[in-house]
Amino acid sequence: MIRLSDRSPITREDAPWLGAALAAGLLAVVVYLATNPYPAYGAGLYLRIADAIAANGYAPPARIAGYTAEGVPFAYPPLQFYVLAVLLDLGADPVALARVLPSVGVLAALVPVYLLARDYAGSRPAGALAGVAVALNPQLLQWHVSAGGVVRAFAFCYALTAIYAGYRALDHDSRRAVAAGALAFGATVLTHPTYSLFVVVTSVLLWGVRHRSVDGFARSAAVGVGGAVVAAPWLLWVTNTHGITVITGAAGTHGGVGGGAATLLAALSSFTALPLLGAAYLLYARREWFLAAWTLVAELLFAQPRFVFAVGSVVAAVAAVDVARRVPALDGRVSLPGTGAVDRREAAAAACLLLASVAGGTYLAHEMTLASDPSTPEFLDDEDVAAMEWAERETAPDATFVVLGDAAEWFPALADRTILVGPWGVEWRGPDAYTAQLESFEAISRCDSAACVEAELAAAGVDPEYVYLPKGAYTVRGHPEVTFGTLDRSFAASPDWERAYENDGVVVYRAAG
Numbered sequence: 001m002i003r004l005s006d007r008s009p010i011t012r013e014d015a016p017w018l019g020a021a022l023a024a025g026l027l028a029v030v031v032y033l034a035t036n037p038y039p040a041y042g043a044g045l046y047l048r049i050a051d052a053i054a055a056n057g058y059a060p061p062a063r064i065a066g067y068t069a070e071g072v073p074f075a076y077p078p079l080q081f082y083v084l085a086v087l088l089d090l091g092a093d094p095v096a097l098a099r100v101l102p103s104v105g106v107l108a109a110l111v112p113v114y115l116l117a118r119d120y121a122g123s124r125p126a127g128a129l130a131g132v133a134v135a136l137n138p139q140l141l142q143w144h145v146s147a148g149g150v151v152r153a154f155a156f157c158y159a160l161t162a163i164y165a166g167y168r169a170l171d172h173d174s175r176r177a178v179a180a181g182a183l184a185f186g187a188t189v190l191t192h193p194t195y196s197l198f199v200v201v202t203s204v205l206l207w208g209v210r211h212r213s214v215d216g217f218a219r220s221a222a223v224g225v226g227g228a229v230v231a232a233p234w235l236l237w238v239t240n241t242h243g244i245t246v247i248t249g250a251a252g253t254h255g256g257v258g259g260g261a262a263t264l265l266a267a268l269s270s271f272t273a274l275p276l277l278g279a280a281y282l283l284y285a286r287r288e289w290f291l292a293a294w295t296l297v298a299e300l301l302f303a304q305p306r307f308v309f310a311v312g313s314v315v316a317a318v319a320a321v322d323v324a325r326r327v328p329a330l331d332g333r334v335s336l337p338g339t340g341a342v343d344r345r346e347a348a349a350a351a352c353l354l355l356a357s358v359a360g361g362t363y364l365a366h367e368m369t370l371a372s373d374p375s376t377p378e379f380l381d382d383e384d385v386a387a388m389e390w391a392e393r394e395t396a397p398d399a400t401f402v403v404l405g406d407a408a409e410w411f412p413a414l415a416d417r418t419i420l421v422g423p424w425g426v427e428w429r430g431p432d433a434y435t436a437q438l439e440s441f442e443a444i445s446r447c448d449s450a451a452c453v454e455a456e457l458a459a460a461g462v463d464p465e466y467v468y469l470p471k472g473a474y475t476v477r478g479h480p481e482v483t484f485g486t487l488d489r490s491f492a493a494s495p496d497w498e499r500a501y502e503n504d505g506v507v508v509y510r511a512a513g
Helices: 012-035 044-055 079-089 094-121 124-135 138-144 149-172 175-189 193-210 214-242 245-250 261-267 273-286 289-301 306-325 344-368 382-394 411-415 431-445 450-460 486-493
Strands: 333-336 340-343 400-403 466-470 473-476 479-482 497-502 506-511
Touching: 012 094, 012 124, 012 344, 044 079, 044 094, 044 149, 044 411, 079 094, 079 149, 094 124, 094 138, 094 149, 094 306, 094 411, 124 306, 124 344, 138 149, 138 306, 138 344, 149 175, 149 193, 149 214, 175 193, 175 214, 193 214, 193 289, 214 245, 273 289, 273 306, 289 306, 306 344, 340 344, 382 411, 382 466, 382 497, 382 506, 400 411, 431 450, 450 486, 466 486, 486 497, 486 506
Parallel strands: 400 466
Antiparallel strands: 333 340, 466 506, 473 479, 497 506
């Protein structure tokens, strides 16, 4: 077991183990950057918001133009958008920012992961194992190292910091931890609502399962109230500007709270069953109720499996150390060249870390270099950027577009023109509006003829001046599509459209007359 200081949760003895977790994270980041010359997925709306904040003198704008004819309400938690606004004001390139900045959040999040697993298991190797498991999990990387990680990666980091601080506040009666937890929870609320809920339910479980006392409740409540105070100015602004319905409406989109319950049976036949198995082992072997409850709640409450995988990383590390402590052959110490005598269990953990890092890095490199790239598909390429630069330069500022494929998410940010169809940001107008835009976008993006596009445009009630068509392979909601040139030929043969711009990857048609 390890001895912890209330003043500094990290000591010199942590360096090699925390370093191992950070090295695995750095490996994942390097693989991603080396295989993705453009950011994966989309962050165009986020950068558009940041640009609007800067243009508004850093006062929050009520609406964000460019996404549908009406624009979308600005009701997102604002912290990371202000960070982005400052970086853009300092001259950062928006595409480069979306490609590189998430890596900072990914690496920072490994620190609270390491600390939580280390303290819970009383083992530094457990902390390192949990860090490596988080760093090399494709599901976690998919949503954190990709472009949306400019928000999500930092929300993940703040949430885990708040959870760890809450754990320290309960287990060590630490006032420093209460203050740190309140700040971290406030930052989480100001960054992402789903990660905020993750903190709340974890904190309730920590108190209810491990520290059911008046003092424990007071410390947990202090963290929660402190975080609410930090986030109060934004919450007041949102409700005064848009009303409470903007928040309740958005909660019904993206799977909603409790979305995991509908997928539990399917999850039992997938990799998300592994955290449940690990929790079941700990419940049997150690009567470990908190980790079992935490895993089950993460599985049931969140439709996004990244939450149960994050919990599962801690579960796996604690279970691995528990198993190692029960193996008689690992008793004692072993002499290693250049290090002297070390505990056999630590030597075994180091070997496992090395193997996991090599295997995980190799798998990630393989997956990220596939033509379909299921983990980190890029929504942009050189041809898209050139086409969007043309649109900004050569079309009227009030020109309207419908963009097929996922490049649409970036279009208002890079072309400074309006797209009439797309779900991004529409969740703040409620689930019905969001679903209608999502279905229209997917249907139009999968059309194979001008007649199909025109029918879907009519069904959506929009009449764009320009239609932006990808040529060859592209993605729709991250899933590959191929046109084989049929869509372009159909538009070229139609008297209702005339070609306005073309390069090797994109063709833009203008409505004739």
